[in-house]
Amino acid sequence: MFGPQDGFVYLNCIMDLFSRKIxxxxxxxxxxxxxxxxxxxxANAIRKTDLPLIIHSDRGSQxxxxxxxxxxxxxxxxxxxxGYPYDNACIESFHSLIKRxxxxxxxxxNQRHAYRLVFEYIEAFYNTIRIHSHCDYMSPDEFEKLYERVSELSAA
Structure with missing residues (x-):
């Protein structure tokens, strides 16, 4: 992903395509x-769901x-x-955003500094504050909360 002075570090992310939340x-x-x-x-520990899930990735050996x-x-x-990178456009876009x-x-x-910076961006900005056109100009957290409220109202 990027190279701190003491070597490279790689960021692995799982994004929910519904809300664009990491x-x-x-x-x-x-x-x-x-x-x-x-x-x-x-991701499994955080989401704790029995709903059917689709996991998308590239064809890397991992x-x-x-x-x-x-x-x-x-x-x-x-x-x-x-040879078709557009399948991963959402996560590739995220990786471009965090860098830019x-x-x-x-x-x-160093790696500790890199971790702190990534944590700040994802947890304190991207998921909670940064608006997304896909989410009707809400943050991923706001978009998910709205969906939860709508689901509760329609179930009542």
Missing amino acids: IAWTLADTMEVSTVIETINK YVSNAWRAATEKMQRSYSHK EWLNRFNIR
Whole structure:
């Protein structure tokens, strides 16, 4: 993703396409399977749902491994078409935003500093304050809360 002075770190994210919310993320110094498994486990712990889920990813080796298949066995897996980056446009757009709007402003000193910056952007800005045209110009959190209220009213 970006290179602090002591090496590269990689950001793994899971985005809810309904609200564009980053549900779970991890920062690691490698792109090993264990890192993406940690991210999917975080997402499962946060969302705690039995609803049918579709998980979409590119065709990187981490996402076609046996460990990934085991971690996502209760989900429907979807993969980008080879050589067609538009399938991942939403998450690619997010990665571009975090770099352009936040990370490129800093001289990132180390992995701890990178973690703090990513945390600040995702948890204190992107999910909670930053408006999205897809969400009718609300933040992902506001959009999800509105959906919850509408669902409760229609169930009553």
